[in-house]
Amino acid sequence: MLMAVAAGARVSVTSRSEVKRKTALTRGAEQAVDSHSNWSEVLHGEPVDLLDSIGPATFGQALEVIKPEGRIVMFGASSGDRLEFPARSLFFPQTSLIGTSMGSSEEFGDMLKIIELHLIRPVLDRVFPIHDTAEAFRRMQQGEPVGNIGTRMD
Numbered sequence: 001m002l003m004a005v006a007a008g009a010r011v012s013v014t015s016r017s018e019v020k021r022k023t024a025l026t027r028g029a030e031q032a033v034d035s036h037s038n039w040s041e042v043l044h045g046e047p048v049d050l051l052d053s054i055g056p057a058t059f060g061q062a063l064e065v066i067k068p069e070g071r072i073v074m075f076g077a078s079s080g081d082r083l084e085f086p087a088r089s090l091f092f093p094q095t096s097l098i099g100t101s102m103g104s105s106e107e108f109g110d111m112l113k114i115i116e117l118h119l120i121r122p123v124l125d126r127v128f129p130i131h132d133t134a135e136a137f138r139r140m141q142q143g144e145p146v147g148n149i150g151t152r153m154d
Contacts (some may be wrong), residue, residue, distance in 0.1 A: 003118075005028035012030060012033060014035045039061045048066065055081065068091070073100050136149050
């Protein structure tokens with residue numbers, strides 16, 4: 001989200017967590033939408049391009065708000081690996097579905113330049129001592145963190 005804001009994108013985020021939505025607004029998002037709401041209604045019918053890290057749980061909503069000839073870029077699947085959707089919902093609006101992970105080393109270098117240029121710093125939720133790694137994983141599995149979790153090796 002921080003990189004999209006730095007690039008000048010109009011950013012809307014979705015989350016089940018009110019705390020995460022409020023945090024996104026303080027960090028530059030224009031809108032923060034409850035994942036369980038009607039996205040099209042909240043976006044006032046304004047079509048969008050979309051970055052998706054969730055997968056099946058929200059993919060149907062993504063197809064409803066994607067703009068004609070728009071792109072859905074998937075980089076995660078926290079709600080599962082299997083997508084099921086009507087093929088026509090992809091090809092009639094000529095939607096591009098793009099999968100990505102880490103990118104190339106050239107793209108990584110470009111990312112670092114953007115981070116340096118815009119002074120982007122990761123949002124750190126909490127740092128755990130190494131002996132509390134199990135607690136860190138529990139926090140992550142529960143979807144609690146607002147930002148990254150770190151472990152400290154003393």
